[in-house]
Amino acid sequence: MKANTLEEAVALTKKFTSKPSNEELLKLYGLYKQATDGDNLEERPGGFDFVAAAKYNSWLSYKGKSKSEASKEYIELVNSVSDKYL
Template sequence: MNAEFEKAVKESKELTKRPSNEELLKLYALFKQASEGDNTGERPGGFDFKAIAKHDAWNELKGMSSQEAEKNYIEFVQELQTKYA
């Protein structure tokens, strides 16, 4: 992970307002894609809707490079900082 990405991760936790659920899912998916690559896990079953949503959001980024995910994560955090400033 590069320093700019690590800084964005820290800043994402310091936003003055809580992002929407969709924004949080996007942050989660971009972070996971940047740090772990493609999602290889099984889709959760049952009634764990939060885990299913997180899995699906990450899975949508399949094939995106870690570098591209880092770049998109940094840009999205900057967007959120502007939106919630």
Template structure:
């Protein structure tokens, strides 16, 4: 898994240097895949405030990935960054 982790870390660095800013939906995908890969399942006990729309969107995106293995989330993140780079 070390090769995957190294490739993931490289993709994380590359995601910060994309030629153009992704749309909000793609940013949520990047966020949720990153969180699932690095932190695992979301803590459903700490829900965001009702009117904190950004936090709620992030929470919902991450919640959809509940149960996904970290290595799967890493690979999906890598694939998404590669597609954003045009590769």
């Protein structure tokens, strides 16, 4: 089963029977946020919230990428990892 749209890709991730690696999860998060919200303009999380900082940095790493390009990369990533997690 392969996704062709961002919505289908998001739906496909919800069907995963096991959890992707942290690296894959961060890439998925960053690409999804870039595809839906555009560039990360939020405040950097402070303190010892390492998960929030990792998510922030992942999203920030896609700065300047268009929403359509980020969406395309998100779909490709979901399709490439779906065989492992479905």
